Amino acid sequence: MLETLGAAASQALTIANFFGAALGIFLGSLLGAIPGLNGTMAIALLIPVTYTWSPLFAIAMLIGCWKGSVYGGSISAILLNAPGTPEAAATALDGYPLTRQGKAGKALKMALYASVIAAIFSDSLLMVAAPPIAALALMFGPAELAMLILFALVVVAGTGAKSQIKGLISTAMGVLLATVGLDPITTQQRFTFGSIDLDAGIGLLAMLIGLLVMSEVLIQMEEGWKEAHTEVVAQSKEPGANRVSWKELKGSLSIIFRSSLLGSFCGALPGVGSITAAFMGYDQARRLSKHPERFGKGEIKGVAAPEAANNAVCGAGLIPLVTLGIPGALSAAVIMGAFMIHGLAPGPMLMMEHPETIYGLFMLLILSDFFMLIIPLPLMKLGQWVVSVPRAYLFPVILVLCVIGAYGTHQNLFDVKVMVFFGVLGYFLKKWGLSPAALLIAFILGPMAEVYLRQALKISGGDPAIFVTKPLALLFLVLTVAMIVWTGWRHHRGKGSLDHH
Amino acid sequence: MILKSKDFKLGAGLSAFCLFLLLFLIPNQVGPLTEADAMMPVLITCFILLLAVLLMAQAWRGRTQEKPAEEAVPAEHRSSPLTLAVVVGIMAAYAWLLELTGFVLTSLVAMVILFLIFGVRNWLTIGAITVATLGGLYLCFETLLGAPLPVGTFIENLME
């Protein structure tokens, strides 16, 4: 073992590999931070470029790029309310209000600390406990996943909307939009209007860019962008507005820890993903808080929670990949290609056949977490400067980036049209008090719920008893019901106390 | 009061949309309402319909919990609906023309027009930002990543 570790260290810990990881983090956080562009696109486009590089260098860079982009997305989410990546949509809920209060620096730093702590947590899990976690992940079949997703949907339904009814409407609209494309079970066309592009469904990234970035430009135009010829967001004069105090960090540690666990769990389960993790992380913080009413209005814990959750997905997302050959998240699936092209077929033999490479990779991963503490700092400064640039100079650039970002991932012009459509829709959603963020998360969870439910029923031959006879499915079913009852009770009690005042 | 009627309108609009879906779009674009592929769309549409009716009822009884947000920004600083419509129009034209006239030309024109709409009149600034953005993107995609940007069928034909 020691010999393997030594060999791994000598293979991994080279200046070139450090450079690769650092470069990845830099590129990722830069692209993640630019509204419109994002890390998934960067990884997809970078893969072919890395084919000629050495495996560790390439993989360290790609994973660095992934991690960086997950953090980078929060920069634009916090500063502009235009999440650079889907994962950061939950971060904007409290991050942007903090910016409006002149506390952008505090929010950015909290996001960074939460991200780094969660990343170290998740990478350590990958290193010491990958096999048992992978075994746990495998216990989730269609029936268990169906109940888990249902639970997640109930937890996050309505996040960020102005009233409960509107939150539910946003959620339902997301689920409905997700049915566009081929039916996941029968592969028949639904709402495709004869277009092959719609057969593939609505592109998540194109939709996200329109819904969250382009619509935000329209909203801010209306809200008085002319005012932005001068600095729109003045730095708060309050002491400590630009930093995270030790007390604040300590106060958020338990939330960061819970979110890290949640994120690692979501990452290890094939196909649950970091966006779900971020929203679940946000909602656990809000629901378990003594002051849930502070969330959505600039609660620093509301920044820490989703950022910890979505960063924890990265390391854990590699667990099923290196142990079973099954990628845990979207970006992990793309990174699997980098393993393959270098002759490292992911799966149970990977650890046996190439232990030095894999342990070397783990070392680089942990090391890159520490790089994450330093590398995005200049970007943060740059970001804060960009916010002070008059919006009139900023918006045309952002709009062009939206177009290129929508096009980039699949190099498909249809996605650009989708983006513009959702830009307009997002504008109206915001005007009507509906929540684009809730729509987005439902868009992701809705089809999963449908697929897993129908698969589970196929397995059981149409007998719904499968959801109560399987212990894990039953557990999540009970949790779902409990959550509904609890929410109803809290709502009722909240109303009661309101009447007393 | 304004908000109340706004919510009522939203509920009414959504209800109408749901009926359109159930009676026309789903049968036409998915298939008979009873089949497995239609199950999810039908269920969700009915759910939205229910919520929309609830929203209308709530607005009617005047129990909407939100307060109308007072905008602090004076009216002359806001963009008119017309400006918004023009920006959306430019974006739509941009998206549709990309296929024909390609990335470089379309983006150049769109960006300059956008700057002018946003009230920037300094041509040096416009030129500098436009060239830097488009040049940077072009270099990044074409040279670094080897991922081609759309050339435009019209321009392709010209070059042949």
Place this chain on the structure above:
Amino acid sequence: MRTKVLALMLALALVAGLAGGALAADYPKKPVKLIVNFSAGGTTDTAARLMSTAAVPVLQQALVIMNKPGAGGTLGVSHVARAKGNGYTIGTCNMPAIAIIPQIRKVPYKPFKDLVQVCAVMPYEYAIMVRGDSPWKTWEELVAYIKKNPGKVTYGSVGTGTTNHLVTARIGKELGFNWKHVPFQGGVKATAALLGGHVDVINNTTASVASSIKAGKIRVLLVTSEYPLKLAPGVPTMKQKGFKFSQISYMSIVAPAGTPQVALDKLEAAFKAATADKGVLKSCGKLDLHPKFMPGKEYQALLKKLSAEWGALLPELGVKVKK
């Protein structure tokens, strides 16, 4: 003045026409776009990228790869079908996108009219697999169990209407037993369900689970492609078990209809060289992929045969066909 302009334009058009003719002879004069119909990093993409590098010496031009994944591979294929037939846009193609999917749902291309097969470059290898710790050691044991417990065994496929689904369903039909189909979205999720014990059997490409097979986590019971697998020595093929059909599906290169013959020949030669390239074979071998060349004409005929064969079987296998 106007006539002069007109004459000039005519002359230009003539020159352009001549140049077009000459273009075909010294094809290719610029890089060729290769549209991969699956996402970057997948098996098809990896194979395509490895081969395209090796095709360059013959082609004397670079191949620029673009990924257009989605809709079971039909999205990428439709992009090729829509492109100009000048030899500068080609794509990868999977068998169902031509021979099966167009019979199940509408696609915006005519599989045999809008596209030409340049050549087939790699057969996909499939097998019926169970978990390593399952009680069934051989195909016969599994069949005997299913016959004793009708309707109890579930099999996962990589989607409805894929060869994985159709072949497995057809096996059940021919042997007269009933097993339940559970479609998954892609091989990854099907494999996860098998490993977790949520389905009993899967039909999947063997390359994607090679590592699990070698580690004994997954056992191959029946090779459903035509030839025995290096990965699973001694496991019988369908032919050896007396079936009159196999799971045949190639990765092929397609071009839009109307592509000049000169270009088609040149491309075919380039990919033939690529499939025989030692470097390609070695890199692919590491991933348990085995490129093998088949001339375009031959593959086109095979596709027509397969299309007719599966088309007749679809309703019997319970697949909902085009409205």
